[in-house]
Amino acid sequence: MTSSELRVGERVMLIDSKDRHYLITLRVGASFHTHAGIVEHDSIIGSTEGGSVNAKGGRSFLVIRPTMSDIVLKMPRGAQVIYPKDLGAILMQADIGPGMRVLEAGVGSGALSMTLLRAGASVIGYEIRDDFAEHAKTNVYDVLGRDVDYRVEIRDVTEGIDEDNLDRILLDMPEPHKVVEHAENSLRPGGIFFAYLPTINQTHLLRNTLARHAFGLSETVEILRRTWHVEERSVRPDHRMVAHTGFLTTARRIIRTPRVNDSSENNDSVEELED
Numbered sequence: 628m629t630s631s632e633l634r635v636g637e638r639v640m641l642i643d644s645k646d647r648h649y650l651i652t653l654r655v656g657a658s659f660h661t662h663a664g665i666v667e668h669d670s671i672i673g674s675t676e677g678g679s680v681n682a683k684g685g686r687s688f689l690v691i692r693p694t695m696s697d698i699v700l701k702m703p704r705g706a707q708v709i710y711p712k713d714l715g716a717i718l719m720q721a722d723i724g725p726g727m728r729v730l731e732a733g734v735g736s737g738a739l740s741m742t743l744l745r746a747g748a749s750v751i752g753y754e755i756r757d758d759f760a761e762h763a764k765t766n767v768y769d770v771l772g773r774d775v776d777y778r779v780e781i782r783d784v785t786e787g788i789d790e791d792n793l794d795r796i797l798l799d800m801p802e803p804h805k806v807v808e809h810a811e812n813s814l815r816p817g818g819i820f821f822a823y824l825p826t827i828n829q830t831h832l833l834r835n836t837l838a839r840h841a842f843g844l845s846e847t848v849e850i851l852r853r854t855w856h857v858e859e860r861s862v863r864p865d866h867r868m869v870a871h872t873g874f875l876t877t878a879r880r881i882i883r884t885p886r887v888n889d890s891s892e893n894n895d896s897v898e899e900l901e902d
């Protein structure tokens with residue numbers, strides 16, 4: 628269990644009365660300068676999460692540990708990160724769990740990597756750019772520490788996948804249709820293929836390619852998240868929202884057997900799942 632006491636080396640968020648968020652890492656003797664005055668780290672170290680701190684100059688900030696979602700939105704980026712609303716859905720759609728062997732490409736800024744690792748997966752990353760690979764590793768180790776099962780290789784995933792018997796393959800790169808054949812060979816039967824794509828044209832091409840290989844139960848979804856403005860006399864959706872980020876496509880690696888009879892009538896061995 629995490630203690631509520633804030634310690635040196637931890638990340639905390641300072642939130643002002645206008646809901647502006649600042650992410651800092653606590654260091655002995657350091658200070659944080661804002662438009663609202665200077666906050667001494669020493670006045671936060673040893674205090675209790677959820678309390679407040681006064682800046683020299685008088686303004687007060689709520690002090691709280693950031694969630695993974697806060698970190699993803701605030702951490703330094705090389706490549707564009709996957710938004711938290713999609714990261715959460717990916718964990719369910721790709722059914723990520725402890726001990727799973729996951730291949731991820733490309734790793735970009737490491738947002739998806741840290742989400743998978745925190746869910747307990749063992750992650751092998753393929754990344755074509757060495758600067759992004761370094762960036763992803765720095766972000767992952769900063770957030771989760773070095774004691775995670777994470778390895779990143781500089782390579783092009785469209786040229787092949789060395790690992791076999793993988794539980795999951797997750798792709799966030801421009802041409803995942805070029806990886807389908809490799810995925811067919813590297814995923815264990817029943818394993819899950821996942822790709823994140825910004826446009827429906829790319830998604831369509833991917834779905835057509837999946838349909839020609841040993842994949843079934845393909846599904847494409849997008850996640851729409853609308854926040855609400857809630858005040859005593861006004862409760863309504865917020866005026867602005869992030870309308871589109873990406874399409875999430877999943878498919879299961881199946882063993883293709885020639886169909887003897889397409890009709891499922893009189894087939895007692897088929898169980899139907901209710902929606």
Ligand SMILES: C[S@@+](CC[C@H](N)C(=O)[O-])C[C@H]1O[C@@H](n2cnc3c(N)ncnc32)[C@H](O)[C@@H]1O
Nearest residue numbers: 706709733735736737738739755783784799800
């Ligand atoms: C949008 S970023 C991924 C962001 C990452 N999912 C995150 O959440 O931080 C796409 C990444 O794919 C990498 N990439 C593009 N083509 C690739 C390929 N063929 N093989 C491996 N990585 C590739 C890019 O260099 C880039 O880092």
